[in-house]
Amino acid sequence: MTNLFRQLIPSLYVKSIYDIDLDALQAQKIKGILTDLDNTLVAWNSPEVSPELANWLAELKRRGMKVCIVSNNKQPRVEGFARQLGLPSIFSAKKPIRKAFRQAMRLIGTQPHETVVIGDQIFTDVLGGNRMGLYTILVIPLAEKEFIGTKLLRAMERFVLKDLHRRGMVPWKN
16 A cells, blocks of 8 residues: 555544544543544535534533634635634635644644644545544535536545545545
């Protein structure tokens, strides 16, 4: 297995953020979460904060975990949503480039060994987090509607996911 391919493998693959075992993260001494926004926390470009999302974020706060939204989307979208939740954010992050991940960890005061990246894309969230040595969690996208550039990456992701599934590394969902 090539080094690049290894960097495309998430530490964990779950259906949604609500399927993440927060007790397990605490046992790993995780203190910070860098999360994507669109199709990870909410459907692409949705302005709505669901009660379920608000409760999940409140639980993270109760557990002492800090959260920062790290998104490739534009400033008005990302900052507007983050402001509703009282969270720091990085917009136009250019993931998988490392700079935004470093900046986000500085904002929430965490080190790589105590930080998790959560996102719905292998070539941005997982690759970027793995390049930084972070624990990476891949979630299934919340909706099919998304940015056109993301749709192109999804075709390549399908090949990676099928191969990972074949190797028994992550679950596969059609």
